[in-house]
Amino acid sequence: MDFLPFTRPSIDEDTIARVAEVLRSGWLTTGPQCAAFETRLSELCGGRTVRVFNSGTAALEIALRLAGIGPGDEVITTPLSWVATANVILTVGARPVFVDVEATTRNIDLTRIEAAITPRTKALLPVDLAGLPVDRERLYAIADAHGLRVIEDAAQSFGATWRGKPIGSCGDFVAFSFHANKNITTGEGGALVLPDAGLAPLAEKLRLQGVTRHADGEMSVDVLGGKANLTDIAAAIGLGQLKHLHAFTTRRRALARRYFERLDPALELGLPLAEFEQSNWHMFQVLLPLARMRISRGEFIARMKARGIGVGVHYPAIHLFRLYRELGWREGDFPVAEAIGRAIVTLPLFPAMADTDVDRVCAALAEVLTEAVT
Numbered sequence: 001m002d003f004l005p006f007t008r009p010s011i012d013e014d015t016i017a018r019v020a021e022v023l024r025s026g027w028l029t030t031g032p033q034c035a036a037f038e039t040r041l042s043e044l045c046g047g048r049t050v051r052v053f054n055s056g057t058a059a060l061e062i063a064l065r066l067a068g069i070g071p072g073d074e075v076i077t078t079p080l081s082w083v084a085t086a087n088v089i090l091t092v093g094a095r096p097v098f099v100d101v102e103a104t105t106r107n108i109d110l111t112r113i114e115a116a117i118t119p120r121t122k123a124l125l126p127v128d129l130a131g132l133p134v135d136r137e138r139l140y141a142i143a144d145a146h147g148l149r150v151i152e153d154a155a156q157s158f159g160a161t162w163r164g165k166p167i168g169s170c171g172d173f174v175a176f177s178f179h180a181n182k183n184i185t186t187g188e189g190g191a192l193v194l195p196d197a198g199l200a201p202l203a204e205k206l207r208l209q210g211v212t213r214h215a216d217g218e219m220s221v222d223v224l225g226g227k228a229n230l231t232d233i234a235a236a237i238g239l240g241q242l243k244h245l246h247a248f249t250t251r252r253r254a255l256a257r258r259y260f261e262r263l264d265p266a267l268e269l270g271l272p273l274a275e276f277e278q279s280n281w282h283m284f285q286v287l288l289p290l291a292r293m294r295i296s297r298g299e300f301i302a303r304m305k306a307r308g309i310g311v312g313v314h315y316p317a318i319h320l321f322r323l324y325r326e327l328g329w330r331e332g333d334f335p336v337a338e339a340i341g342r343a344i345v346t347l348p349l350f351p352a353m354a355d356t357d358v359d360r361v362c363a364a365l366a367e368v369l370t371e372a373v374t
């Protein structure tokens with residue numbers, strides 16, 4: 001039987017043809033495809049202004065810069081995310097302030113945010129882990145009460161909704177990623193929804209060396225910009241992908257439901273929150289019953305692989321990486337995130353998967369765990 005990876009992008013023939021057309025067009029870098037991609041993304045985000053970048057990380061970093069966040073500032077975020085979430089805060093010279101996650105949603109625990117606010121706090125940077133949206137009403141109530149900016153790390157929640165509205169269609173800054181493993185991909189890429197169209201010129205400067213091109217052909221540079229523009233090749237992939245956004249999300253939800261039906265409760269796995277209205281089910285993640293297992297998570301993953309099934313780890317708690325330990329964080333600081341980070345595994349879930357693939361994963365899981373649990 002074929003190896004089943006934990007994820008795989010679905011690229012249709014129309015998209016491949018679009019990319020070939022761009023390759024033949026003579027214009028490969030940022031151009032008409034990026035402009036069209038920004039327009040489509042804006043339509044999906046309630047008409048708000050969107051700018052695209054070469055990664056989700058760049059979108060987050062530029063959001064922090066647009067919000068004026070830098071040295072001396074604190075940004076409240078979650079310790080349970082891809083390390084990019086906290087890295088961008090360090091990159092702009094600010095300090096991440098981690099707040100532990102909720103065991104049920106695995107997202108930042110909103111009830112603990114206020115205790116972490118100091119006079120230096122400038123922004124909240126929550127993550128919709130696995131595509132499950134953080135409660136936007138409570139999030140913005142806290143931000144408003146304390147005069148804080150919000151930078152939504154929606155890298156995993158493109159296509160998800162909050163109370164019927166697409167993520168990105170409201171709020172302050174909203175950053176998406178189109179990395180190859182995300183629900184919609186451009187290979188590598190990202191986008192930022194702006195709270196104000198007036199920020200677009202600065203966003204454009206920050207993504208390309210601070211350069212402004214004038215109508216008379218002259219250029220000027222008045223801020224330090226980086227190199228974060230998207231190629232038209234990538235944008236053409238994105239345009240092809242967007243056509244499937246609804247179908248992809250629907251299929252992911254159906255596969256997630258099937259996992260809930262098929263996973264044997266006797267295995268005592270820690271299941272994700274069973275939410276099928278809002279989450280885009282970017283990942284289906286379970287917690288291994290490590291305390292009762294005779295094998296490590298690494299060995300579990302190896303045994304699944306030997307049965308033809310790819311299993312991922314997303315993610316170990318950020319503050320326990322050496323870089324962060326050297327900045328002062330320690331084991332025990334955020335026990336909920338740490339316990340999840342140690343036990344979490346990502347099971348295969350992607351739109352092209354068959355229902356029977358879910359059954360195959362569940363059967364292999366039962367075999368491996370039955371052998372390994374005391």
Ligand SMILES: *Cc1c(COP(=O)(O)O)cnc(C)c1O
Nearest residue numbers: 055056057082084155177178179
């Ligand atoms: C993928 C991801 C990012 C970064 O996106 P890139 O496009 O890989 O730079 C940031 N935050 C989270 C939560 C992610 O999953």
